Amino acid sequence: MTRLPVVILTSFLSVTAFAVPYAEYILAPSQRDLSPVSVHQANGTVINAAGVTTSGSGGTTFNSVSAVTYDYTKNIGGLVSFVISSSSDSEQYIGISFTESSMWISPDGCDATQNIAIDETLWFKITGPGNYSVEPLHDRGGFRYLNVYHNTTGNVTLSHLQTYFTAMPHFPDDGLRDYTGYFHSNDEKLNRVWYAGAYTDQLCTIPSTAGNSLVDLDATDPDVPTVWWSNSTLTNGSSAFTDGPKRDKLIWPGDFAISVPGVFLSTDDAITVKLSLQQLFASQNATTGALPWFAQPVHVFPDNSFMDFGKVVFSFNYHLFTLLGLHNYWIYTGDDEYLQNNWNRFKLGLNYSLSFVDATGLANVTSSFDWLRVGMGGHNIEANSILKHTLDVAVALAYAVNDTSHVASWSNASTAIASAANTLLWDSTASLYKDNETTTLHPQDGNVWSIISGIASANQSTAISSALAARWGPYGAPAPEAGTTVSPFITGFELQAHFLAGQPQRAIDLMRFMWADFMLGDPRMTNSTYIEGYDTSGALHYPAYTDDARISHSHGWSSGPVLALSTFAAGLHVLNASSWVAHPQPGNLTNVEAGFEVGHGKYAANYSITAGGAKYTFSTPKGTKGSLVLDVPTCNGEFAILGNVSGNDGHSKSKRGSGHTKSFHWSKQIKHRGFEASPWRCGVWGPSSPSAHSSANDGSITIDGLAGGNYTVDITCT
Template identity: 25%
Template structure:
């Protein structure tokens, strides 16, 4: 159930504004004073005292503790000891010997998976015979995920008496619904029907003892898992096996955290009891196996193992093995829930056994997240809307989790380690996975960092490293994964826009100068090589048919998203070129941006629908990514922007955000899958097109859904049908590319942004919508840029800007389409029809004022 937004009561004039509709830029409708003057000081003084610190989720402490016990299983004494309240004891009796099938027993199945490697002594094959070989490390794996029925048939050389059977499966392939039948010599007789099973080990009792030489298990549904829905049976025992349940305690850290768990043991019995740690970001996917570990890519155990000694000890879960290749752990994890079990893998015997006694003092986490206490914030945001405030700081916390040092032991295991990044602060994509710095993610998480904690070196280290691995033809890799070779079509453009952002926010023109040749090579060599005769990027040219993009979508030809992003990259590059004195390049790229924009409007605008096509090739569909970026990049006219945003609102709105496609012709879930990554430019487009209230409404659906559902607070990689985790347990629930609500609120609602390197020049352009007031600080190399505005109190809008020395900027105030008077520091700058100061101009929706230097300035919008 969605939580209700805790909004402060709004005055009647603001409630009246809400009735104007989502497509209006709304300002307060209170009249001015009789003398035509409004008291700016009174308006600003009426705001409550700053209270943003109460929304901060992070901490400056390196050690994080769990907040509650979720559940226990088996023999556990005083589980609260793990919260620092004494000693917790886990105990498990040694299991009895398992019944065995007669020698010569065989098994067949409907299908079985082909070999694909092995690990920790596990054979590489998955044939059905593994279900009766007496080795719980091996298993039968059917070959057809999501295809039912799947059956396993066991044949004994002689009849056996069976009171029932026991099925031992794997948490990645638990049969949920299945029947058990026995052969009576002439026909199959159903002995049991099981539904809704979630037990890895399930005893199935027959109505009465049966003598038979054949047993058939028919599976009609499997429990969803991180690797898909299929059946995986490790062993079927001929009889009822009732092992003592593993003693376990599940801890809740209250929100997603990241780092190295530390367990303090008071001691253990001398029979080598093992401890297994399973991690999950959600309770839904918390099992005896982690929802994701790096060893998943190599067929690992899916848990972290440790065998505590008899004497007291402290163990920090870092990557490595305790004894040779036995009792191994992955180390760093991103998770909310931690299950600690007295259990062990058979392959870890005799170093660790699944029984005995273990005593624990407490559990903590050595956090690797960027410290995030209130004192670490260099920028902040606050408004009259409690929900928006929460989403801003939740996103900041999400970004803290992915701001971390690049370590070979903790990063994406598919050949992503890089000596050129090891030991450097970076922006990973996710806390749990992939833990690799992708430049598309940096395009969003970089902005989030600049506006919150302002540690720009985390973005610079990534951008510089990727440029240092540029291919000879100008293509820039998206990340270090696969040795910097993962072929993505769009990410070199994100490198351009992210480099521009980095310079604008940090003022690091030395970076711009050093990597300017890389930028030139990307835009003037590689992208021209994939440009067709109509002047549009076309995926498939120059051997790019197999290239992916941010979601590995099977798109080809002229795609609006690629081309609109190209326009934005060209404009950003032109800005960088001008700041470095390369005026010819700037002019050429600006002209190319105009030419590509014209081609997009000529060939990819669907006038019948009123939106941009996803692609000029294939079925007709319209994407959120292309339409949002076309508006933000200035490709769309105001009428086109209004039409496209109207189409997206009508066809893609879901309770949990806006889907990234308006139908399912590209991928089966296109109209139900939501990405905050592609929602961000759509939200930007709504703010910038005079639809502030619809932008706020979309934010509240998207970020409200993520906040109200497990694990809460952090921002998800993607959302699937009905608000689910779009890739099941594999989904990252704390992903930097989903934090666009921070720049959306600071840059677009509050309205402040840099226009020159290091905020040498800036703009303030509020888009208030129904928000009564907002204020914030944007950190700059020159000092703080402070912005506050409020609606009402004798003015349509009262705005205060405090800008640091060495900077200058422009201010644009909304008019609500009315003929207004604009005063700067008490003096009329726009009298409703003409400019009296600050080179004021009006476009009907805003009055723009120019030439503000350092210091404090107030701007008021009144009706006379």
């Protein structure tokens, strides 16, 4: 069933002044020097444990063996320092350790950054009064809890304890909350979900010199804390966009696949995306065109086996994610020069992917490396769906750089993939695609990507959406290709798939119970950022890891709701710097609004249910053009749009029709496409082709050729 679209003009118009709306939801701090907010727990003999918190006063004294765990109430990251006002002698020691989840508070060390055991505690010999600071090579991104230990006889008094927040290092110290984007709805759960996603992406933006060094990666004793350093240089600038602030603290293109749009929709941190993307291209094999599983750091010390492994390993999908990352960067920035400079790298990389296509028309994947799922290989539906989408993106980019020599072959390859996938991999009984011809597994990743890429038809998309929703458990959507895993990464793409299948309510429901109720609401979480993955039972165990302490609780690939809510629910689809589609899909939300500013201008939209129907108000940059898509209401009614419709002078145009029949009577300015709906598609990187998709909605109405500007749409049921 299709809901009635609408938006409120007054809230929308306030956006144009562009004070940061809804700043009360922003989790980023107002300045970098942060004191702990409260005492989580204290052990031993501690006097005035809360003295060094934001609400405390006076010193905190540790007597004999004692400890305090301080709570910042949200995930943060940075360099810790403390001031000693007095000590009983010069042989006292204070230990500092960190944890994101309350599950890993320990006197023995920190939650893990490496493959085995927990990370060592940082110990300071207290030689007398003064300031003591953690060295930059121990910059700890990602912790909510700060543990302070005293392990000797005697006593030590702290008069001050703080963390210098190091995320977003290139932003002004007082500018961390200066968002260029916003979101709000009538649902407080979704409001929190959007801002936690934006903050997760901020924490993943680290100083470029604070990457993982994996100094003790080859440790084998789970009972001995491992050495940890954060001193690799990741980019040639001051910042880097990594998968997580605790670990891996490396540039992974898989994370880019879903988190980069969230960056543009919240902070428009284009420079960090550009620097990080360029490091991925710098790691490309100049002969084959193969792109890395992760970007090689500019400098790493000491050398270790994992970094060496990263120089030679190839991931079919992560290779494609880098290519798609270039498109995604170009969409929001309009940086034609950057696109042109990397165009030959893009073509070389795409040709390498096409070298895996065999006589079936599908790519035969020979590498098992992906997002920590198992069984990757063969005529894999996920890999081939992503390849098809990349081919469609390549066609759009070819026209942008005026190099269309490969357009025909790329288009033919895209068509062949879709045909072969439906012949060889579609299981009509399950209403899902198989992982490949040799298995009965129906993966989450490949099925959601089949919708995004347009391999699945409208009817198949509807069926897939239903089948995926039927598999949900109490803690989210399962990814059976990774055992008993719930993957927020792949589920972020599932959100898009439900919207594209004309089922926005499923996406909204999934965000409410998986992201809001569990990933934010569970007391084991950080209440501010999103976990990397967990078990379908709700256990904080990521089946890909043997060490549960290693799980990241701030992972950019889990921030998919930022894109889902701004782009799909509010309907602001940026196709490139000159074109857009406005298509609200609010589900059962009675009000939803979003806005953002990127390099080529500002976008805003506001949808609201009214007494007699709905209103949708939206604004797009001058000099752009686009289309308005409205889902057909389930009533007879009148549709009126005020704005620059097909170049008119801003006077109101009324369009009448019935939501119950296939016969509509619209004026000539309207290009009506009937119950087959609008054949456009907007996934995570914009449209794969102008005619790739027909929605499974009851129908939709499209107005093409709208000039950038301000529009008000009223829908009234009669």
